[in-house]
Amino acid sequence: MVLMTKLYKLKHNKYFLAAKLICLAAFPLWLISIPKTSFDDHSQTLCLFTLLTDIECYGCGLTRACIRLINLDFVGAWNFNKVSFIVFPILCFLLLQEFIVTSKKFLKLINLK
Template identity: 35%
Template sequence: MVYLLLKYLQLHWIYTIVIGYFGVAIALYMLTDIHILVPCLWKAISGYECPGCGMTTAFIALLQMQWGDAWSANPMIFGLVPVFIFLILRDFWRFIHRQTGPM
């Protein structure tokens, strides 16, 4: 199973880079208060918040199990996290079946 996971991550190297970057950035923020996350470009250019503003803050609050803070930062997180988990698991499931054949 680990072999298939590593092969999946190698094939989907962009996922690996993006998830790795955000994983390291969020871990640094939570453990040492070092901010290396990319700021919202929409807000930097226009000065107005986009619908996704606060999503990282909401995700960090979810990791810390602070449900109210996550809702305050951006309530969309409660719909997007399950959808992304489902899509990644479905893609991985399809990858496994392509590699191993039907069981």
């Protein structure tokens, strides 16, 4: 019970919300600044499924494809993973939704005091 109240207080702390907003705003900017070829070396994989079976899973190449989509290289993204055209817009929507919810909480806390 004590842990729940500490988490509640942390999530409703204006400094925590400000830091979260900064991170949510900086993350897309950081992704845009990454060169699209920085993840192309896939000789070393972290995918447990691929390591155990030597077969690429449905998620293999998804990070590289999303980086390509950010850089507007649609052909490269299609070649790495076709699922990225479904996953990437969903991720963008969820990031934007979290930014809006957090900014509303932050503005509500600032206006109360």
